[in-house]
Amino acid sequence: MVFELIQARSTRFTTLSVRTFCLAIASWGDLTELLDQSEPVTPGHTSLKTSEFSFDMGNVDAELRTFKWYHGPLSRHAAEALLMVNGRDGSYLLRRREEKDMSYALAVRSKDSVKHFQVEWRDEAGFSFGLSTFPTVKAFADHLANEPLLGSETGALVRVRFPYPREVAEPTFYDPVIVHTALKSGQSSDSISAHVPSLGSKEGFLTKLGNHVKTWKTRWFTLQRYELKYFKDRQDTHPIKTLDLTQCTGVQFDYSLQRVNCFCLVFSERTFYLCAKSALEADEWIRILRWKVNQVRKQSK
CATH class of the missing domain: 3.30.505.10 (SH2 domain)
Known part of the structure; x- marks a missing residue:
């Protein structure tokens, strides 16, 4: 009984080994084709390991590349x-x-x-x-x-x-350089700081407390870069107001208004009170807004 069990397991291991070997041979062409491409590669693509996982990874990525999206x-x-x-x-x-x-x-x-x-x-x-x-x-x-x-x-x-395809038709001509003169001197590449704001986009309905008339109204909010805009409706193209997050000093949950899922954005001239439909949604807004504000602080140091 024990001998039969060992023999069965041994047969299964041999079958898996043969299957792995066949996968390796079958996927060799796909993997070498991947290696010839100019896009960045990862160890899963460049390493011809003997494990079945490595070959599966190469096969999946190679098959995905047959789709333009x-x-x-x-x-x-x-x-x-x-x-x-x-x-x-x-x-x-x-x-x-x-x-x-x-x-x-x-x-x-x-x-x-x-x-x-x-x-x-x-x-x-x-x-x-x-x-x-x-x-x-x-x-x-x-x-x-x-x-x-x-x-x-x-x-x-x-x-x-x-x-959205990974390859888009592009023109092959370039602008000629007619003027070429340095406007600064004594600078080195070490003194150059490259930075652009992350898009970090988000959108959704939030309920906002009015400034002069203290009533709650639902508005459509969009977040891109360091701008938080709100609109009367999702279909509107012109925002009621645009909040500059580079001027925001704090984002936090708010419990002072006795409403659930509320948070506030603190500016020097005004504090904006907003409420989400759920605690999860409020937490998502707070996390992305805090991240944006922290990015501003890091850049100013």
């Missing part, structure tokens, strides 16, 4: 810049998160912001996305092709509609 390793900021500048409501792309292997994010533009939905590849199950699991890359791609309606616990629903 997959952009490979891409930062959150770069994804938002592409979709906000050149996309439209419903434009989307899939990017691999730079800090983690086999972890992806589906970036979708929703009017004045970009939402980032986590997508994970699991060897045993395939793509885990939202409330569903897709056993193959093709199954996941087919799901996106059917324009799913997505929503988190906060914010508005967004429809996945327009794939």
